[in-house]
Amino acid sequence: MSGKAIIEILGGLANVVIVLIVAPFFEGVLRKLTARIQSRQGPPLWQPYYDLLKLLGKEDIESGESPPMQRFAVYLSFAAIMTVACLVPFGSHAPANGIGDVLVLIYLLTLCGIATMLAGLAAGSTYSLIGMNREMMSLITLEPLLVVAMVIGAIHVHSFRLDQVLAGSVYAAAGFPWSGLIMLGVMLISFQAFVQRVPFDIAEAETEIMEGPLMEYSGPKLALFKYVQMAKLVIYSALFVALFIPWGHTGLYPLDVLIHLAKCLVMVLGVTWVAATHARYRMDQAIRYYALLVGISVIALGMAVYGY
Amino acid sequence: MSPEHAMVAAMLLCGLGALLTGWVASRRTLAGWIAFGCVAGSSLLTFHAVARVLLYGPGKAFTFLTVPQMGFALRLYVDGLSAIFLGLIATVALPAALYSIAYLDHYRAYSVRRYYPNFLLFIAAMYGLVSTTDMMYFFFIFWQMMTLTGYALIRYEHDKPENLHAANKYLAMMQIACAATMIGAGMLAAKGVTGAVNSAHLIYDFDTVSEHLPLLLREHPIQVAVAFALFLVGFGIKLGTWPFGQIWLPDAHPAAPSPVSALLSGVMIKTGVYGLMRYFLWLVPPEAKADYPMAMWGAIIAVLGTITLFVGTTQALRQHQTKRLLAFSSIGQGGYILLGLGACLCLLASSDARLTNLAAFGLYGALFHTINHGLFKSLLFLNAGSILHATGTQDMNKLGGLMKHMPFTAITALIGSLSIAGVPLFNGFASKWCIYVATLQADGAARFLPICAVVAIFTSAITLALFMKFFGVSFLSRTSSLVAAQAARQPSLEVGWMMRLPQLVLATLCVGLGLFPMVALSIIHHALQASQQGFGTVLAKSTPVTWGLWRGAQGLGGNAVLAPVALVMVVGLLIVLARALTKLGGAQRRQTVPWLCGYARETYQNRYHADHFYGALKRYFHWLGGAPAKPQRPAPVAQTPSPPVNPA
Amino acid sequence: MPAHKIIERLKDQFGVAIQRADLPGNGRLFVFVDSAALKSICRFVFRDLDARYVTSIGSDDRPYSDSFLVAHHFAFDRTGLLCSLLTHLTGNPPKVDSISKEVPAANWAEREFRDLLGIEPVGHPYPKRLVLPDGWPEGKHPLRKDVAWNFVPEGYDEDREFAFDEPPEGCMVIPFGPFHPTLDEPAHFRLYVEGEMVRGCEYRGFMAHRGIEKLGESVLTYNEIPMAAERICGICGCVHNVAYAQAVEQAAAIKPPPRAEFIRTIMLELERLHSHLLWVGLACHIVGFDTLFMQSFRIREPLMWMAEKISGNRKTYALCLIGGVRWDFTAELKAELQQVLLKVEQEWRAVVEAVAGDRNLQKRTLGIGVTSPELVKNVGLIGPVARAAGVDIDCRRDHPYAAYDRVEFKVITGTGGDVWSRLLVRAQEVFESIRIIRQCLEKMPEGPLQLQLPDELPIGRMGMSSVEAPRGEAHHFVITGENNRPRRWRVRAPTYQNLQGIPAMIKDQQLADMTISLGSIDPCFSCTDRMEIVDIRSGKTTVYTQEELREMARRKVL
Incomplete structure (x- = not known):
């Protein structure tokens, strides 16, 4: 095994560890800040860690027709999002270039959604299926945004390599980076939807369909799903930061990790603020909203092709 | 034995089988085994031919039969391109033949005399079609042989008027396609030219036409353009391209018995791909590039492909009949292949080395996707057949919870679904990856290709939605009343081993090619090396993609990476970690029923219908048409012939 | 139209079918009619005289008149008249012509007396069980006088399942409730859904029916009942408490002292304040806007503390007895209440201003759960639901009680009839309530809190009282009786009518809008x-x- 491979493996491992450690903390910050906005005291910052630990020991109720599928869906969900963690840069450049490029990354993110949907389908409850439907519809309409953002980068740098694309490549146009700036705007106003928080937590809408696909899950399975949700917040933030806010590297790995995480935290604060000041949209309203953004992003793609 | 001889032998074997099975048709199982034996034999011969071509390069074209006065010759030539399609036909025909034996129990009311002979001749015709060099007579003969036997197979269940209607539409469309292609060939006929192969006045022979084409292009560009347009229409109809495919394909594929649907969708429509590739890339010599409006044809095909993939897939979203859904999705998947081919043509128009490399990448993608679609779509049709066999319905509204009753079929169907949806680690992703890489980095005259690619990526999410519905509704969700009734009638709903084995083989191939795309890529590489004619020579020179076990496939000089083996290790390890995490707290497991807000007990009325899926999204695609099949006659349980108790 | 004119027109139209008309002269009218003509008289009153349907009441009058009694209550809001059309039924089993086809709003009330008293509404369009539990055997009617209050019938089967209707073709069934995050009280909606579109629903409620009416008629005494009445609802308990006391006072022709009337007014408005604030919070929670949920609860909290300081409890103030109230306002309480009102007003004004321009919130509420004035009339919708649809009704003004005739206030109406209008109506009503309380504090006269009551109240008199609860008109009907307790006491809470409008409101809407549509008639919450x-x-x-x-x-x- 070559030295390069070992570095890739270690880098990926480091990312997984970072995400596993940091994700509940970010969630804690989100909850605390939400509480503050709502004039509440809020739970302690490490409450999410306790929640996860507690859930791991709770009774594991399986209500679907095919429990093995329910289990598999949970494992797959966790595995998919952590694989994505291996591919996304945290501080230094993207570590595990050897296992895929940005196209693989995009489809791995989809895989994470697939796992949630399989979970909903396997649970079989009517509410789960409604939730799964909504999840799928938002995935269909949201995915193109992320795809265009990454593809614009890939077109600018003539490469799909993670370490080249996930390094502010959207601004690497030959001319003035119009496309990158447009996508920055588009991704900013759709970011909430990627991390599935209010006003776009439609698939899980607690007051309508009672957590949708996750409704039938409890105990350790719910713990993992919750962990995945928290990880999604960190990973999508990291992805956004890597694509659009690449500046401020010092070259010192631990310091870079901290800087990167600090940028992610800013994203989380933004998510919290938006979530606390909005009502949940309806599915059809969300689809129209995404469709508009998809239209804009296709224009951006057109500009990118011509070097802007 | 030379590849060409092997192919003639294979066809003769199929013909012999047709006679034999027709003779012993009263003994259904025996006829089935004879048919399977013939298919196995012919497949072995085909594999031999394919292996020879790929390993040692193509032999010489072989003329079996000549009628010199008419320019009439059975001249066969198996090069790399043909080899890929022949291999695919043989690979899919084998499981389909085995599957047929048990599956036809489903059709006790119909004689197998109209099934096996047609089935065998159908396969033979496809073998002939992709290996003949005659663009006129033998093309006609093989095409008609394929069309007529296909017609008989589609109307096999002739008691249902909708099947007759579907078969008639199929027949009409195929005749139009045949006519278009032949008129096109006639316009390119090498009249008055004598060349190396033309001593026998084979003016419609591929090689002759190819030789004559530069002259024709220079002197009659319009005539050639019309001919190529006719080819596009003819083969487009066959492939099911928008807007032609919607006319016949969604009706014909579901009407046929499932193994035949698998063949129709998996391989027969691929002969259209073969024709397009052969005529648009291999027919034109690279010297004539200046006169050949390659970029234009590429753009047309790519845009047509993009429209096809989008329209076909979104139309499939509206279906609730298993096989009809699969048929529409076949149209959509054909679009991906067209996109790859169009990108190749477009990019090849420029002489830039980087773009030529991308062009080759596009063709790799198109060919790879052809293979993949052949595998996973046949698999999915066999899955749908197993469902039909077990429950007697294609209507997904009436299905649910089958995973508990037929776990084997469920897992293979999941593999098929994930493959077609383009999930990493499965074969569909690998080929789509090739197409995306080629199209997204397109430059120069092909700057529209990235937009097409984004549409394709968007559509692949819709494909995912489609197959989450197909798989989820049929196998997960909640047990439907129909499934419960069927399960109560027999010890197990799972199909017997003769139907499971074909599904297993195809599923294994899907996973195998997904994890080791280098196998397929290297086959395609060898195939292109063995097809040195027309632009094939240009394509053979470029090596767009390199591969290795751990580093996977790498394109664009390492700028595009897909390493499934490494990826599967990571995902696998993380799944183990996830499992360990869930065990950590020592949580007890308990089984119960879903929560329904605590008052009403669950009934079949609580099931989420297949019809209701993606309502908010489907509303926006109504203008695309593609109405779902009308509801079937009521009470399917009572009316379908009772499925036999499984042998297993 | 004045009461005597109504009697005249009825007599013109129906002649001898109008047996007797009592006009006690306090905005009440009791007309005894022939049971055969009841249906056409009701149609005449409802359609031609354009009266608003209030409720229908059945009563077992056999110990006194050897017959069953059925009363249909209508309100003439413009003339401040509550009218009761009564008829005696002598058959066995008792039968009465159903008026539900003419007056759709009577649907539930007729089914209720069918369940509880065994009076058969002949020709009812949907004669399905409404109140009795699923396992209760047929033919046992708990509200009849010969049935004990703690009677449990033989053959009561707890596991029996309710016979639901078949869903329409192509629809699946989504159960909603009794345990659902947005439902605060147990009720079951069986939604017929096509994809995400709701095509209809079936309702199964009355899961927490506690038989309070039966208790009042058989166990409790006049002055114990107010405390039980208060427990009918966790959020507008005071409304029932006051309405009951007023109904008895009406029947016995008692007028409580003015100071008591002002105290009642203040407490009713205080209740409306906290109820509306709670509702806004809850509605926001339903559409996922938790920040406003939390904020409106924060704004509401001082009101709850204030209520506790005044009455000793955050809720269930135990305010009324017959003929007065139980506790007084001190000067310190008045001053503190003024302070609290000032603070609530300021904070609420800020919220209303923020919400009024909120596009995001409008997206989820504009055009959702729409009710037309026709629907309001037909189904008898009341309160903010009716006012949001532009139907200008408010019992405080139309049928004044307590001290409402001595204060000035505006009746807020909307135009859209949707959830957004209901939100605006309720938000504005908060300011009106504050105004009313301030006027009351200012105008409250000194004096006794409680009348000296005679040893026995007159027997066989009827009284009815409508009180404008936060969610609409709460209607109480009392027939006084022996043993220091009423012979019949009937309560109709506002949600009883408003819930019947839900199927029409949610039809052909998205599932996501169903919860807020339901929430917009104002759910109840106990804290x-x-x-x-x-x-x-x-x-x-x-x-x-x-x-x-x-x-x-x-x-x-x-």
């Missing part, structure tokens, strides 16, 4: 702040104060 903690080991009982509890909650000591 308790103080806990009593019994240490099992020592048996010691500790009562924590509000401050201690708050501290403990924040520090998580418990």
Whole structure:
């Protein structure tokens, strides 16, 4: 095994560890800040860690027709999002270039959604299926945004390599980076939807369909799903930061990790603020909203092709 | 034995089988085994031919039969391109033949005399079609042989008027396609030219036409353009391209018995791909590039492909009949292949080395996707057949919870679904990856290709939605009343081993090619090396993609990476970690029923219908048409012939 | 139209079918009619005289007149008249022509007396069980006089399932409730859904029916009933408390002292304030806007503390007795209440201003759960639901009680008839309530709190009272009786009518809008702040104060 491979493996491992450690903390910050906005005291910052630990020991109720599928869906969900963690840069450049490029990354993110949907389908409850439907519809309409953002980068740098694309490549146009700036705007106003928080937590809408696909899950399975949700917040933030806010590297790995995480935290604060000041949209309203953004992003793609 | 001889032998074997099975048709199982034996034999011969071509390069074209006065010759030539399609036909025909034996129990009311002979001749015709060099007579003969036997197979269940209607539409469309292609060939006929192969006045022979084409292009560009347009229409109809495919394909594929649907969708429509590739890339010599409006044809095909993939897939979203859904999705998947081919043509128009490399990448993608679609779509049709066999319905509204009753079929169907949806680690992703890489980095005259690619990526999410519905509704969700009734009638709903084995083989191939795309890529590489004619020579020179076990496939000089083996290790390890995490707290497991807000007990009325899926999204695609099949006659349980108790 | 004119027109139209008309002269009219003509008379009153349907009441009058009694109540809001059309039924089993086809709003009330009294509404369009539990055997009617209050019939089958209707073709069934995050009270909706579109629903409720009416008729006494009445609802308990007291006072022709009337008014408005604030919060929670949920609860909290200071309880104020109230307002309380009102008004104004321009909130509420004035009329919708649809009705103004005739206030109406209009109506009503309370505090005269009552109230008199609860008109009907308790006491809470409008409101809407449509008629919520903690080991009982509890909650000591 070559030295390069070992570095890739270690880098990926480091990312997984970072995400596993940091994700509940970010969630804690989100909850605390939400509480503050709502004039509440809020739970302690490490409450999410306790929640996860507690859930791991709770009774594991399986209500679907095919429990093995329910289990598999949970494992797959966790595995998919952590694989994505291996591919996304945290501080230094993207570590595990050897296992895929940005196209693989995009489809791995989809895989994470697939796992949630399989979970909903396997649970079989009517509410789960409604939730799964909504999840799928938002995935269909949201995915193109992320795809265009990454593809614009890939077109600018003539490469799909993670370490080249996930390094502010959207601004690497030959001319003035119009496309990158447009996508920055588009991704900013759709970011909430990627991390599935209010006003776009439609698939899980607690007051309508009672957590949708996750409704039938409890105990350790719910713990993992919750962990995945928290990880999604960190990973999508990291992805956004890597694509659009690449500046401020010092070259010192631990310091870079901290800087990167600090940028992610800013994203989380933004998510919290938006979530606390909005009502949940309806599915059809969300689809129209995404469709508009998809239209804009296709224009951006057109500009990118011509070097802007 | 030379590849060409092997192919003639294979066809003769199929013909012999047709006679034999027709003779012993009263003994259904025996006829089935004879048919399977013939298919196995012919497949072995085909594999031999394919292996020879790929390993040692193509032999010489072989003329079996000549009628010199008419320019009439059975001249066969198996090069790399043909080899890929022949291999695919043989690979899919084998499981389909085995599957047929048990599956036809489903059709006790119909004689197998109209099934096996047609089935065998159908396969033979496809073998002939992709290996003949005659663009006129033998093309006609093989095409008609394929069309007529296909017609008989589609109307096999002739008691249902909708099947007759579907078969008639199929027949009409195929005749139009045949006519278009032949008129096109006639316009390119090498009249008055004598060349190396033309001593026998084979003016419609591929090689002759190819030789004559530069002259024709220079002197009659319009005539050639019309001919190529006719080819596009003819083969487009066959492939099911928008807007032609919607006319016949969604009706014909579901009407046929499932193994035949698998063949129709998996391989027969691929002969259209073969024709397009052969005529648009291999027919034109690279010297004539200046006169050949390659970029234009590429753009047309790519845009047509993009429209096809989008329209076909979104139309499939509206279906609730298993096989009809699969048929529409076949149209959509054909679009991906067209996109790859169009990108190749477009990019090849420029002489830039980087773009030529991308062009080759596009063709790799198109060919790879052809293979993949052949595998996973046949698999999915066999899955749908197993469902039909077990429950007697294609209507997904009436299905649910089958995973508990037929776990084997469920897992293979999941593999098929994930493959077609383009999930990493499965074969569909690998080929789509090739197409995306080629199209997204397109430059120069092909700057529209990235937009097409984004549409394709968007559509692949819709494909995912489609197959989450197909798989989820049929196998997960909640047990439907129909499934419960069927399960109560027999010890197990799972199909017997003769139907499971074909599904297993195809599923294994899907996973195998997904994890080791280098196998397929290297086959395609060898195939292109063995097809040195027309632009094939240009394509053979470029090596767009390199591969290795751990580093996977790498394109664009390492700028595009897909390493499934490494990826599967990571995902696998993380799944183990996830499992360990869930065990950590020592949580007890308990089984119960879903929560329904605590008052009403669950009934079949609580099931989420297949019809209701993606309502908010489907509303926006109504203008695309593609109405779902009308509801079937009521009470399917009572009316379908009772499925036999499984042998297993 | 004045009462005597109504009687005249009825007599013109129906002649001898109008047997007797009592006009006690306090905005009430009791007309005894022939049972055969009841249906056409009701149609005449409802359609031609354009009266508003209030409720229908069945009563077992056999011990007194050897017959069953059915009363249909209508309101003439413009003339301030509540009218009762009564008829005696002598058959066995008793039968009466159903008016539900003419007056769709009577659907539930007729089914209710069918269940509880066994009076058959002949020709009812949907004669399905409404109130009795699923396992209750047919033919047993708990509200009849010969049935004991604690009667449990033989053959009561707890496991029996309710026979639901078949869903329409192509629809699946989504159960909603009784346990659902947005439902605060148990009720079951069986939604017929096509994809995400709701095509219809079936309702199964009355899961927490406690038989309070039966208790009042057989166990409790006149002055015990107000405390039971208050427990009918966790959020507008005071409304039922006052409405009951007023109904008895009406029947017995008692007028409580003015100071008591002002105190009743203040407490009713205080209740409306906290109820509306709670509703806005809940509605926001339903559409996922938790920040406003929390903020409106924060704004509401001082009102709850104030209520506790005044009455000793955050809720269930135990305010009324027949002929007066139980406690007084001190000068300090008045001053403090003024302070609280000022603060609530300021904070609420800020919220209303923020919400009024909120596009995001409008997206989820504009055009959702729409009711037309026709629907309001037909189904008898009331309160903010009716006012939001532009139907200008308010019992405080139309049928004044307590001190409402001595204060000025505006009746807020909307135009859209949708959830957004209901939100605006309720938001504005908060300011009107504050205005009313301020006027009351200013105008409240000195004087006694309670009348000296005679030993026995007159027997066989009828009284009815409509009180404008936060959610609409609460209607109480009382027939006075022997043994110091009413012979018949009927309560019709506002949700009883408003819930019947839900199927029309949610039809052909998205599932996501169903919860807010349902929520927009105002759900009920019970909240308790103080806990009593019994240490099992020592048996010691500790009562924590509000401050201690708050501290403990924040520090998580418990």
